[in-house]
Amino acid sequence: MIETVESANSGYRFMLGVSQYSCGVGALPGFTLERVRFSKVVPLKQGFAMIADIIKQAGRPLTSFAACELRSPAPFTEQGFKDFNEIYIKTLMEWGVMKDGVNPVARSNVCPKIDPPSEPGFHAFTFATVAAxxxxxxxxxxxGESAEGKGDYRDNTVRLGDVSPSAMLEKAKWVLDEMERRMSAFSGTWDQTTGVQLYTVQDVYALLESELGGRGAFRNGVTWHFNRPPVVDLEYEMDCRRVHIERVVEI
Structure with a gap:
């Protein structure tokens, strides 16, 4: 089993990732993860303020902030993505969530092709609540279909620039393998998931049954967002969760 680390005063443990985000989070005994989705994308600064209010109203510390789902106007260049992450992690450090360069918060950041936001913002977030x-x-x-923490994306991306059916199949297999690796850190499997999300604007219909279906990812259905991954030339991204409390906040 992959080693995880308990995040201080949070109610969850996490799988180490990169400085921008962890690979995943799991609730500690006596806690559960609660997901809150906004009815429309909330800009980053305003979103952080709203998240802080929601967490405090629940009687939880800001350090219980566990995961988030972001939306951006368009894929970033590698330098642009680095610059954005510096802005994002500043608040995590101010909240005491991120310390000594270690980020416990899991994250997705994708780019809608249809009706994109004018600036990066929050689609949803997850925090740990007390639940005996x-x-x-x-x-x-x-x-996405690139190994993270290897220095750059371009040199570590599966079939870079290729969106042929065979390339998309290879990209999907890589990402599905990574989803399974990350779930294993929390003793998770596809048949335990309550939500599976797919992000691509490419035609992957042919591999939905053979790859996602064959692995069991369709147990509770798959939500396909017509979104691009956050970095130029990435084409296929997924995330998944096992969360029993979810709600929507009207904006």
Whole structure:
């Protein structure tokens, strides 16, 4: 089993990732993960303020902030993505969530092709709440078809620039393998998931049954967002979760 680390004063443990985000989070015994989705994308600064209010109203510390789902106007260049992440993690450090360069918060950040936001913002977030005897819950961070933490994306991307059917199949297999690896850190499997999300604007219909269906990802259906991954030339991303409390906040 992959080693996880308990995040201080949070109610969850996490799988180490990169400085921008962890690979996933899982609730500790006596806690559960709660997901809150906004009815429309909330700009980053305003979103952080709203998230802080919601967490405080629940009687939880800001350090219980566990995961988020972001939306951006268009894919970033590698330098642009780095610059954005510096802005994002500043608040995590101010909240005491991120310390010594270690980020426990899982994240997805994707780019809608249709009706994109004018600036990066929050689609949803997850935090840990007290819940005695709650079943296991986890959130796996989004992954595209590139190995993270290797220095750059271009040199570590599966079939870079190729969107042929064979390339998309290879990309999908890589991402599905990574989803399974990350879930395993929390003793998770596809048949435990309550939500599976797919992000691509490419035609992947031919592999839905053979790859996603064959692995069991369709147990509770798959939500296909017509979105691009956050970095130029990435084409296929997924995330998944096992979360029993979800609600929508009207904006």
């Amino acid at each position: 005897g709650a079943p296991n819950s986890f959130v796996v961070a989004g992954s």
